[in-house]
Amino acid sequence: MRGTQGLSKALAFLLFVVFASLNATPGLAQVTALKQSIAESAQGDSDLAAYYRDAGYEPIWTGRGKEARERRKALFAALSDVEMHGLSTRRYKTEQLMAQLKAAKTTRDLGQVEVALSKTFLQYARDVQTGMLTPKRVDANIVRKVPYRARKSYLENFVKSSPRKFMESLPPQTPEYTRLMKEKMQLEKLMSKGGYGAKVAASRLEPGDSGVGVVQMRDRLIRMGYLKRNASSTFDGTLQKAVQQFQLNHGLNPDGVAGDGTLAALNTSVEERIQSIIVAMERERWTNMPRGKRHIMVNLTDFSAVIMDNGKETFRTRTVIGANIHDRVSPEFSDTMEHMVINPTWNVPRSIATKEYLPMLKKNPNSVKHLKLYDEAGRVVSRDGTDFTQFTQANFPFDIKQPPSRSNALGLVKFMFPNRYNIYLHDTPAKNLFSRETRAYSHGCIRLQKPFEFAYELLSKQTSNPKGVFHGHLETGRETQVNLEQHVPVHIMYRTAFTQAKGPIQFRRDIYGRDAKIWKALENEGVALASVRG
Incomplete structure (x- = not known):
């Protein structure tokens, strides 16, 4: 606000001049010419062209009535405060837009200004609601699907709404933002x-x-x-x-x-x-969507996983995340947890099998004996008759698995939200890592310090005895899938700045x-x- 007061005063005066000029422009005799100018000016933008075509090329901003005045006022008020949201002032060319408005004399000019205002409105609306940047273009491991709204819908909803209230509703309405x-x-x-x-x-x-x-x-x-x-x-x-x-x-x-x-x-x-906070605000815009009454929040930088119910934290545990190595870092995305697997088998990812275990097998076929090899037909492969030196990362033909056990790399339970990145939450036998301040050691999945308690909390919504149900399956020693009757959204975040209610x-x-x-x-x-x- 501090840096925008002078600009706001200047804009207010200029708006007064511009509005007076626009309201003095003859209307009825020039309606057809104005609509023609709007149609021509909107041609290069398919969304704008579609909106104006459906609206009969009626102007939103350059009309003579109170509605148009209120819309212009709301837009320029929002543009004068973009710095509050950590947005770029130069992105919207506010002063240039104001100058174009002031200089508009003919119906052709007004049509061009009309479309220019709509383009700026659409740019601002998307920026403040779902972010200026495309996440994956910044970092390939930010694979988040941003909840973009259809551009045409912004205009359609804006003209039906109170201009000021509509503009105020665009930024994330979360307490965090x-x-x-x-x-x-x-x-x-x-x-x-x-x-x-x-x-x-x-x-x-x-x-x-x-x-x-x-x-x-x-x-x-x-x-x-x-x-x-x-x-x-x-x-x-x-x-x-x-x-x-x-x-x-x-x-x-x-x-x-x-x-x-x-x-x-x-x-x-x-x-x-302040930079960290501005980045966090951009990230909050990328996730400007309902996160679920019950959802799981994993903050990679905080090494934590939290279960949230109706905006309140109901469970928290420490985590170990992917090591800071290019092919091991944990990605950022949202998905939905559907089930847990008790006494899981570890299906070793091919990248780990070929990069880490194949070299060991070449040196000693009887190494890593806790792992079993399977052929394409699912049959166990005997190591004794296999020459591993003939294989490379490209032609290694076997699947490697670790049967359920307390020493299993996944521990005794894993929590599944099927995704293309093969990332999930799971137990681990390496409990010592949770005492460390920085906990980036995994191949990308999220290890939980309190996996059993995490399971109890998830099951508490579908059974009166979640601990008993969990251990009933655990004690069989058999791999068992337990479905969650209510699927739970999982949000893997990365926040170096975040707030607390208190x-x-x-x-x-x-x-x-x-x-x-x-x-x-x-x-x-x-x-x-x-x-x-x-």
């Missing part, structure tokens, strides 16, 4: 006052330390809201509690010691935090570097921080 916008505005105010202050010039700070580094850390934590103002230069108990709270809010081990990870987070600038905003590391790519793409489209907007 509203809170992100609020945090952005607060940090922009702080940025204008110098941000977080001097960075902490230290390699490590522990309780009991004193000196310049401690003072710098104290001052930054004060400006971040973790401490009340004080003059202490010692790393005392109060400062340690502030450090621990900071660590919790940044996904760090809350040991109260400022080591490498904590100092890196502390020294992250307010500008970088409490401070949360920040996480950009573990795969995806948010950096998104920010760069947004910059290329003209998005900039308030202090450096030209």
